[in-house]
Structure formats: C-alpha cells, structure tokens
Amino acid sequence: MQLFECQNCGQTLFFENSSCERCGHRLGYIAARQTLAALRPxxxxxxxxxxxxxxxRFCRNAGHEVCNWLVPGADETVFCEACRHNLTIPDLSVPENMLRWRRLEDAKHRLFYSLLQFGLPLATRAESPEGLAFDMLADPLDPSAPKVLTGHDSGLITINIAEADDAERESRREGMSELYRTLLGHFRHEVGHYYWDRLVRDGGQDVLGRFRALFGDEREDYAEALKRNYDQGPPADWRERCISAYAASHPWEDWAETWAHYLHMVDTLGTAGAFGLRLHPGGAQAESLAARVDFDAYQAESIDVLVAAWTPLTLAVNSLNRSMGLPDLYPFVLSPAVVAKLGFVHDMVGTGRNMDRRKVNGNKADPG
Structure with missing residues (x-):
C-alpha cells in the first residue's frame, strides 16, 4: 500500500480516510489514478x-460511510470499482451490522486496491454469469438452521459477517487451530478461487499441467478431501509442501492459500517500500538479513525478487512484535516447494494483467 498525503496541507493520510484530520478537506480515492484526492465541492x-x-461524485455507499471512493461524473454507474461487485449487503436494520459492514468494506477495498494495481480482470455479474460478486450474510436467527459458510461458488463470494467481530473471529481461529485469521485474509483467499477459474481453469492445458505438477490434481473429490482433512488433520509433511495446514486439504485450497499469501507479500512489501524501509542488521548474519525494499512490488520481475526482500522483512517485524509481547505478524515458513508455488501465482498474475474484461448480456444487479 502506497503512502498518501493531503494535497492541501501535506498531512499523511490513511487509505480509509474520508477527511483530512489537519485541514478538514474532504477526501476521495480515485482508483484510476491511485490517488487519495483532496476535494472542493x-x-x-x-x-x-x-x-x-x-x-x-462519491460512490453511493459513501452515504453509509463505508466507502470513500469516487466515480467519474460522466459515468452512469452509481457505485465505485469495489462496491459495484456487491450483491447482498448486511441487514442494516440490525444496529451492529453497520459496524460489521464497515469493517468488511475496509478489507474488501484493500483487496480491490491490489487487484486494480495488478490490472487483473474484474467482470461484474452484469457483465458475465461468472463475474465477481459478494454476498455478505448473517447466520439465521433460528439456531437449528444451517449457518452461513464463507466460500466461493462460480464467482460469487459469500462472507459470514460474524467474521467482522474480533472476538468471534478469534474464537473461530482457535477452534480451527489456525495461525492466522483476518477479514482481509478471507477476501484474498476467496478471490483466489475466483482467479483460479479465470487464470488456471480457463488458461489452457499447458497452464493446467503446470498447476497439477505443483499443487496436485484438482479433479480429486473436493468434499471427500475436506472431510478427510477435518477428520484426520493435515498430513505430517504439510509444512514441506504447503503454506498452511488447510492448504494441504485439496489443490484448490492450496492454490487459494498460496494466492492469499502472495497478496500479503506484495502489499506489505509495497507498504515497506513506501516508507523507504531498509534493513541493515549487525552481526555475523548481517548480509543475509539485509534488505532494500526499493522496487515496485506490484511490478516485480520474479518471485525471487519478492522473497529476497520478504524473508528478512518478516524476520524483522516478527522480532518487533515479540518485543511488544505480541504474536508473530507472519507466522509462516516459505519452504522451497511453497516458493515454487508462489512463483506460479506470480506468473499467473502476469498473465492476467490488463486482460480484457469479458462482457456478456445480463441484467444489472443493485449492489446495495
């Protein structure tokens, strides 16, 4: 994530700011220019x-204070590049749902910042029957009714809004023995499934062959694979092959977890680069732990460039967290097999960059 500053007074701004804390200017994000602009009415x-x-003009959802993105005045759409993909939003007659929706949109807009930086295809449901769309749903009031499951199905990503509650999300993380569980992580993981369809499934037999050589055969029964994972746990050697235990359950999940971690890497390195971060540790290992994040992570020429900066950066930030008595910021290990998989994701992102959006006839949905 790049750094922003107020064009009126020079105050440092956060991506989510809708007004400058120093001078009070109204702010709006212009995705086409990657600019958080100071505005005059x-x-x-x-x-x-x-x-x-x-x-x-502002995206319609700015009226709910869940979006600060702008839409060109000449455009017919009333929603920004991120909000136009919403199909269902939380029921706002429930008081606590406004805060939950705001947290969900903060994470989703950061996701779209990355997708737009990469130039990846972003068809809506109105443009394609498998266009990217989001349902943000609550569990039914009836405790005997099926719960809402966060997941992906043919372009439609469902998010259980309970994940926006920190205590509930932490309870689920502990219950599932996960090292890491965040809203942004959910969005990045689930959109990985969407791009598997777009970039791998639709990429031809050569791409599928490369995928299967690294991740395994996705034609393995998915339901049975997940049942085995939940019943028996991950295989003993999962750390050698996968970025997470859940990734070992099925090739689709391995891809989605790897995709999410690739986005973690690139956006975090982008932020480090925006701050001009340099690592020059002392000691015998100084050379191996030094790093200069002086490149555009979104345009990196290879996965090796990213990993060379990522490894010392995560060691440094994990050490800082431990100094504060906090868990590691990045509690994962990049084995050679995982780096190879990240390299494949990097290549697929390059393939998808600036790909033309596929448009078909369809009815426009109101994103809410």
Missing part, C-alpha cells in the same frame, strides 16, 4: 485540487 459533485477540470 462543485454543485452535486467534487473536483480534486490537483485535477480541477474533472468532476467526480
């Missing part, structure tokens, strides 16, 4: 201070 619209000739 003009009738029903807004003009950026650095682009006064262009009129914008």
């Amino acid at each position: 003009d009738g029903d619209g807004w003009r950026p201070l650095d682009e006064p000739e262009v009129l914008y």
